[in-house]
Amino acid sequence: MSQTGVVVHADAQSLAQATAARLLVRLVDAQSHRETASVVLTGGRSAAVIYAAMRDSPARDAVDWSKVDFWWGDERFLPSGDPERNETQAREALLDALPVDPARVHPMPASDGPDGDDPEAAAGRYADELARASRGGTPGLPRFDIVLLGVGEDGHIASVFPEHPAVYDTRPVTAVRGAPKPPPVRLTLTQVAINTATEVWLLATGAGKASAVGTAITASGPVRLPAASVHGQERTLWLLDREAARDVPPPPSTNPLTPP
Numbered sequence: 001m002s003q004t005g006v007v008v009h010a011d012a013q014s015l016a017q018a019t020a021a022r023l024l025v026r027l028v029d030a031q032s033h034r035e036t037a038s039v040v041l042t043g044g045r046s047a048a049v050i051y052a053a054m055r056d057s058p059a060r061d062a063v064d065w066s067k068v069d070f071w072w073g074d075e076r077f078l079p080s081g082d083p084e085r086n087e088t089q090a091r092e093a094l095l096d097a098l099p100v101d102p103a104r105v106h107p108m109p110a111s112d113g114p115d116g117d118d119p120e121a122a123a124g125r126y127a128d129e130l131a132r133a134s135r136g137g138t139p140g141l142p143r144f145d146i147v148l149l150g151v152g153e154d155g156h157i158a159s160v161f162p163e164h165p166a167v168y169d170t171r172p173v174t175a176v177r178g179a180p181k182p183p184p185v186r187l188t189l190t191q192v193a194i195n196t197a198t199e200v201w202l203l204a205t206g207a208g209k210a211s212a213v214g215t216a217i218t219a220s221g222p223v224r225l226p227a228a229s230v231h232g233q234e235r236t237l238w239l240l241d242r243e244a245a246r247d248v249p250p251p252p253s254t255n256p257l258t259p260p
């Protein structure tokens, strides 16, 4: 049974530092069981700060980076090397500083790649790459130890936006056109793929996220927010700063001395 946790940090910087440390420990743990580990990276400002904190952490070398598989949860469908691509951000903030195995770094196709400016074909290509890495777990997908997801003000995760076709897509990867967050054309893992992960970590900082976070965490019943529809097989973690946690009720007290 998947557990959901909510961790609230004082501010965005402490969230980034703590999440970087948490991710490093989680990767070391995964490798202690299986030699390899896998993480699905996200884009956005919160993620970039976490990547830099990982890069600068003295504990980073506890991970055997040559045996970590890096996937992406979504990508802006732009030419390779474009500064707006999530791949570019992750390479500059983290991957370029690590002894990664290039064969284990799996960026989503770029718009100047083999499929040209056809995002549907590019999505299919990434689905094929995922399937090739499948090792007997979920058919067509590799094991994802941790999926990182930034959360948008509208409750989107990756490039799955509320009421957009990707919400209803049952394939593991899909193309997105008309995304409300520029750029409009993107590739994204769907909730189908995300929810196979062992752990899903949702990252949100700032008051602008509070409403979406509060609704996603507290609403019962069919909530039309993608952020409310993703969960890890074993654990779902909400990693928030105080501002983003504003609308999240405090956990029920476990102190037996507290009056009901």
Ligand SMILES: O=C(O)[C@H](O)[C@@H](O)[C@H](O)[C@H](O)COP(=O)(O)O
Binding pocket: 042, 043, 044, 045, 046, 047, 074, 075, 076, 086, 149, 150, 151, 152, 156, 157, 158, 159, 181
């Ligand atoms: O490509 C992207 O833009 C991201 O993958 C997207 O899902 C992002 O994580 C959220 O929009 C949060 O972004 P911020 O952390 O910048 O608010």
